[in-house]
Amino acid sequence: MLKYTARVAVLSIALSAGGYAMAESHSEAPGPNTVVATVNGTEITLGQMIIARSQLPPQYQQLPPDVLFSGVMDQLIQQQVLADSLEADPVRVTIALENERRSLLAGEVINTIVEGALTEEAIEQVYNDLVVSVGPAKEFNASHILVATEDEANAVLARIDAGESFEDLAREVSTDMGSGANGGSLGWFGQGMMVAPFEEAVMSLDAGAMSAPVQTQFGWHIIVLNDTREQEAPSLEDVREELENEVRNNAIESRLVELMDAADVVRPEEGAFDPSILSNLDLIAE
Incomplete structure (x- = not known):
């Protein structure tokens, strides 16, 4: 299914290469919730299109804006038509969406942590701690x-x-x-x-x-x-990439320790599950 979805995206871009007339501009400034199309009453928003475009392979992101706009919209419309053909959401899809939501939210937190931590002062401090203070x-x-x-x-x-x-x-x-x-x-x-x-x-x-x-x-x-x-000790610029990674990792690890200490985590008792059960896809085949 994932391969087919990707194929739909590429096909939409290719079929839209000729472009078509853009809709008239909105009187209000567009935002992420601005509706650009509907499919059987389901809204497709500008924000959804922006995310879809950002996930395209790099070679497609270089296409002209009008081609990308029509192609991405066609992609989402086709996907919604296919999704609407299901009588009910498969269990595996529901579970995958839950995992994806969790992963995306965790990624947002990590991005916020890194943005606040990655300062020149922090990089210099790590350089002094790991390189200068150790000596040659x-x-x-x-x-x-x-x-x-x-x-x-x-x-x-x-x-x-x-x-x-x-x-x-x-x-x-x-x-x-x-x-x-x-x-x-x-x-x-x-x-x-x-x-x-x-x-x-x-x-x-x-x-x-x-x-x-x-x-x-x-x-x-x-x-x-x-x-x-x-x-001879390397200069800060020589090892900047490694230092930035160290700052990122330290900040993420420190914050994660804080959050884990404050969280109410309940794990199963030892032996409660056979570890091989994770390979049993039949459990989510409905």
Whole structure:
């Protein structure tokens, strides 16, 4: 049904491409409740048309205003004619409308929250909290040789101690084929980018030092810390989009916590429903 409704919208626009004479202008200024057409006594309003136009695909919104006006009106008229052909509203439609109303109202509240919260001062505060106060991030440049067992790792250490090249051994024995082909080099990385045991070993080394065998879920590593550096903090403009998202999310979360604390919410007891019941569309098939 949804696919058919969308098709009706497109068909209406296409059929109206030639346009037709616009109705005479109203003596009063038009508003959202201004009636533009009726179908079997049901009013179609200007506000409904404005919403319908805003939901059209972008390519249709670029059509001339007269084409859009007649096309959108035809779309709503056709939809109302189809809707009137039903003897009663199907249960699933009634439920879907309830959900849609709830979602739209929640969206309006969220928009209001965001509009009030998204100020330059709030963005600067988040930038100071998350970027400036933390200071420059430290980055590491390391190489490793990965093998399957501790015995193999100790054997690699022995060969290095005997004078063999770390880079050559990485190419020969490392099971990490990507870094192994580059002499074990992992390049630059920041904190949180490696698994915890590996990162802890790297952070305990001085530049130029090599670790004892380190075990992770990938196997056993021999690690060399090549160098460290401090990453320059990004400017506010560089991370503006991320900061705005943080302000939005913080404001929404804060307000939602307030509303949830004040709301009288009753949930079903544990086990009251079989979770798989949500896939039973037969319950709303009437």
